[in-house]
Amino acid sequence: MELILVAAAIMVGFGALGAAVGMGLLGGKLLEGTARQPELGPMLQGKMFLLAGLIDAIPMIGVGIGMYLIFAVYAG
């Protein structure tokens, strides 16, 4: 029964790892792009937010299911 907690922790942990790397790269590329062409700054930022949301998708699904496991399945 306690394995559910371990499972939830792994889901959330690895998801967060992936998202952090993705966001770091995305932010870096945004700064590079803006530095190369400052007038494209606003447009790039808009696209960055869209992609940040998309990068966040799978880890957030993992967090959602992980929390569901912890609070509904384990403590249900």
Place this chain on the structure above:
Amino acid sequence: MAGDTQQTGTEYIQHHLTNLTYGQHPENGWSFAHNAQEAAEMGFLAVNVDSLGWSFGLGVIFLLLFRWAAKRATTGVPSGWQNFVEMMVEFVDGVVKDSFHGRNPWIAPMALTIFVWVFLMNLMDLVPVDVIPWLMLQAGVHFQKIVPSTDPNITLGMALAVFGMIIYYSIKIKGVGGFLGELTLQPFSAKNPVVQAVFIPINLALELVGLLAKPFSLGLRLFGNMYAGEMIFILIAMMYSAGWVLGTFGGALQLGWAIFHILIITLQAFIFMVLTVVYLSMAHEDH
């Protein structure tokens, strides 16, 4: 909350996570579930009355407000509300023009509806955790979830509606042959029919996974974000009962998380809209 004074943490969290379900219970027939256990026993024939109520209510509010703005639209000095509505409509129209390449007059209004409706549903997440449940408790309703988008039924329901639209428009634009062709001949194709016949099941497997991933990720993305956000609000709310020091620290955390959550709310509604428009645009492509 539910009567007893000393309530453990998990009970508090449990209390804030169970929906108000109305359904056919094996023993006591059509009734409101008294706890999560009964709601689970009701099986498929159960309806989350609170999620439905809040989402329909917010949908009606959206329609009435935007209709009111449209009715009072004047070419003269526009009122603040009319400016806001015009800004929203132009913003959504811009996005749809960028990402939708087919010709369908129905897409932009639907995109606006999705954006504002999902935003309104997410906005309920900013209401402090204990306000509405406490009021509802006075009215005798024990279990209550005010944020419809933390209910997977709602988000996956919308995602399935979008999935239905994808299939409908794919078949309408490309024809059944075109649609099936897209599924079976996509990545690998070969000249001679024998090799092609071998490729078909492989293509089908790949394409079906891609097709099914769309609604699944669309629905669960919104659910995951809102459920995690709601959970963090509940955990912060639990800090209030832990004395003055932790309580005030919890207040600061709540403020910080709520401000950050405003970004998440709009972003998720925006992403839900943009992906819907992009998926429908892909469905409208005629090779």
